[in-house]
Amino acid sequence: MNAIIENRLIERLAGAFPRSPNQLNGLRESDAELIRLPGADALIAITTDAVVEEIEAGLYEDPYLIGWMAVMVNASDLAAVGAEPVGILLIETLKPDEDEFFLAKLQEGIRDACTACNLMVLGGDTNFSSQRQIAGTALGTIRDGRPLTRLGCAPGDRLFASSRLGLGSAFALSQLRPKRHRRIKVDYRPLARLSEGQLLRRFASCCMDTSDGVIPTLDELMQLNEVGFIMDRPLHNLLHPAAVRIAASASLPAWTMLAGPHGEFELLFTIPEACSAEFEESARSSGWTPLPIGFVTDEPGLRMEFDDGLSTVDSSRIRNLFTDGGGDPESYIAELIRLDALLRVQATSSTS
Amino acid sequence: MNAIIENRLIERLAGAFPRSPNQLNGLRESDAELIRLPGADALIAITTDAVVEEIEAGLYEDPYLIGWMAVMVNASDLAAVGAEPVGILLIETLKPDEDEFFLAKLQEGIRDACTACNLMVLGGDTNFSSQRQIAGTALGTIRDGRPLTRLGCAPGDRLFASSRLGLGSAFALSQLRPKRHRRIKVDYRPLARLSEGQLLRRFASCCMDTSDGVIPTLDELMQLNEVGFIMDRPLHNLLHPAAVRIAASASLPAWTMLAGPHGEFELLFTIPEACSAEFEESARSSGWTPLPIGFVTDEPGLRMEFDDGLSTVDSSRIRNLFTDGGGDPESYIAELIRLDALLRVQATSSTS
Numbered sequence A, B: 001m002n003a004i005i006e007n008r009l010i011e012r013l014a015g016a017f018p019r020s021p022n023q024l025n026g027l028r029e030s031d032a033e034l035i036r037l038p039g040a041d042a043l044i045a046i047t048t049d050a051v052v053e054e055i056e057a058g059l060y061e062d063p064y065l066i067g068w069m070a071v072m073v074n075a076s077d078l079a080a081v082g083a084e085p086v087g088i089l090l091i092e093t094l095k096p097d098e099d100e101f102f103l104a105k106l107q108e109g110i111r112d113a114c115t116a117c118n119l120m121v122l123g124g125d126t127n128f129s130s131q132r133q134i135a136g137t138a139l140g141t142i143r144d145g146r147p148l149t150r151l152g153c154a155p156g157d158r159l160f161a162s163s164r165l166g167l168g169s170a171f172a173l174s175q176l177r178p179k180r181h182r183r184i185k186v187d188y189r190p191l192a193r194l195s196e197g198q199l200l201r202r203f204a205s206c207c208m209d210t211s212d213g214v215i216p217t218l219d220e221l222m223q224l225n226e227v228g229f230i231m232d233r234p235l236h237n238l239l240h241p242a243a244v245r246i247a248a249s250a251s252l253p254a255w256t257m258l259a260g261p262h263g264e265f266e267l268l269f270t271i272p273e274a275c276s277a278e279f280e281e282s283a284r285s286s287g288w289t290p291l292p293i294g295f296v297t298d299e300p301g302l303r304m305e306f307d308d309g310l311s312t313v314d315s316s317r318i319r320n321l322f323t324d325g326g327g328d329p330e331s332y333i334a335e336l337i338r339l340d341a342l343l344r345v346q347a348t349s350s351t352s
Helices: A004-013 A063-080 A100-117 A165-177 A194-200 A212-225 A241-249 A255-258 A274-287 A313-326 A329-346 B004-014 B062-078 B099-115 B165-178 B194-200 B214-225 B241-249 B255-259 B273-285 B317-322 B329-346
Strands: A033-036 A042-050 A086-095 A120-128 A131-144 A158-161 A205-207 A228-231 A267-271 A292-297 A301-306 A309-313 B033-036 B041-051 B084-094 B120-128 B133-142 B156-159 B206-209 B229-230 B269-270 B289-298 B301-306 B311-315
Touching: A033 B120, A042 B120, A063 A086, A063 A100, A063 A131, A063 A194, A063 A205, A063 A212, A086 A100, A086 A194, A086 B033, A086 B041, A086 B133, A100 A120, A120 A292, A120 B033, A120 B041, A131 B041, A131 B084, A131 B133, A165 A241, A165 A255, A165 A329, A194 A267, A194 A274, A205 A212, A212 A228, A212 A267, A212 A301, A212 A313, A212 A329, A212 B301, A241 A255, A241 B033, A255 B133, A267 A274, A309 A329, A313 A329, B041 B062, B062 B084, B062 B133, B062 B194, B062 B206, B084 B099, B084 B194, B084 B273, B099 B120, B099 B133, B156 B229, B165 B255, B165 B329, B194 B269, B194 B273, B206 B214, B214 B269, B214 B301, B214 B317, B241 B255, B255 B329, B269 B273, B311 B329, B317 B329
Parallel strands: A086 A120, A228 A301, B084 B120, B229 B301
Antiparallel strands: A033 A042, A042 A131, A086 A131, A158 A267, A158 A292, A205 A267, A228 A292, A301 A309, B033 B041, B041 B133, B084 B133, B156 B269, B156 B289, B206 B269, B229 B289, B301 B311
16 A cells, blocks of 8 residues: 555565566566566466455455455456456465355455456465455466556656546545544445556557556656656546545545545556547447546646646655555545645646 | 365365366366466466465464465475476565564575576565465466376376475474473475476376375375375385484374475375386486385275384374364374374284
8 A cells, every 4th residue: 555665665675586587577667567488479467466454454344345356456457558367366364263254255256356357266275364365366468469568658648547536545535434424335346447458558658557546656657757747637527426525525625536545446548649539539439438637748747737727746745645644544634635735825827 | 274174165265266268277186277378389387375374373483484485385386287487476465563684584585485496576565464474476387298287196106205204294393382392493494396396297197295294185186086095115214304303302103294284395296107117217317316105006095104014094184183173283293192093003914
């Protein structure tokens, strides 16, 4: 969840290891690892991710959702590189006295998510511990053409989301606020954008899923590509209706639903201007309407449209805000409100 | 660790999922999953396993060993199907306040094990939890010929181990006995038998690693192949010197070092009589001396050589003994001693 700190740790830990000559991507450069096997033409996309902090924090309580998400977090990484799904391996770490209902619902969530993603369960492992954890490793292939990575966007490229945003934060807010607040039920069941990712491989200049929320994802893409983003569309055109509703009920500014660190598992991607018409036409003919949200600039930083104009959002700070506050939802929300006040002071009426 | 119970759970859990048409092995039929990717000639071998119960039980305390084993448990599964190692993905679930020494030693163990196994770290994920867990997914290829599985042995085949046995039980005994017993240090650092597995692919009729100990492994192979095994070699020819020493110091009969459930990660395999001379010659010329331990019979059951002749060992019962006793080392040991007394009563001087 704590993206920059996790990045630092990953770089430190991974720094100890040499890279494989068979691996196409560098560290952090793509959502899934891209491997060319000796003697094979097709690429393998492989990724591993566990649902553990979300369980421990009480964010995922429903066993069906735990199973669903253990598959989906991995499938979404395959989507972001444009891979065709092949299968998944799962490690289920269960409590020794797990009840039948929990087990049955967990398996149902796993099974339904696999069916939805066209992923076969290839194998796995079962362990017992005082702390539950469901870990997955998803495998996909890229049979022709180039893979999609987080690298490659250039100033002038258009910025899109696969669909409306903010459901990840909305769900987290509804789940984690103290019980004294009225809980509004948010229907959270992300579906990895696999077919969209495969289409994007033909057009997009970079792509990443919003597993850590929208602003942290944009921050990562900005850092990797040494560019900036301008989101010039009004927020009410970008946000999922449930996110608007939840923000209002918590008296939070709507943009905070883009702050993460819990994500909606949509794709954020850039399309070079030259092929954006062909891309939108291809998408529409496959029944998908991508959401234009802005464009790439050469000036670093994330600028977003507020009521009174464009403001620069401190995306690095926002990305670490939850962890810096010790992972407490209430102090995180207080910090977001404080940041919002600063943004409103800064806001100018400049339009680019 | 609780093999039969885990098998039941895996079958129940996995029963909910359809098998992939790209998968060559059925459930439990091989140590790693064997996948033919669409449009590819080579097979992929892929396996996932976590070090969690061993940490929670205090069996693995040394962070170097934890890292080493997280790689080795997976590499050993690749070895047992005769795959060439490609890479590994790791999920490190760490405590939020993990100290520098622990992290450094953990990474060192991972790095050294990967180097020893010719596995590249391809990627991974870091999480934080109150309970540590290191999970791995290892990837290998089988470029030509058939894969090695747990299925295929026939009566008359010769039974081998890749090396001397019992180090897994010896290490567990030395680690888990109450402090009032003198602890003898056991140097436990298994090395996956990868080159041996690749050689075995040309000769062996079945193969499995002893990740759960020798008797549980033989029990699984017997069940899957509907055969029996006779181990007709004297125990002192089969056991690792440290296992002999530890058993004696704990006043345990030596055969209990084969009981598991903690394993030594050797390979147990069978070779058809017709090619056993060629196999032993090939092994020797590669610098490896496999250990003959017995042969396959059509009569189900495991018979072992004791001082006073062959006795039938209740391998299914032994396989579940640790779990049935609630995972308490002292009551497990007491049960083993009781079983030993029964075996001595049963023992006959029959030689086949």
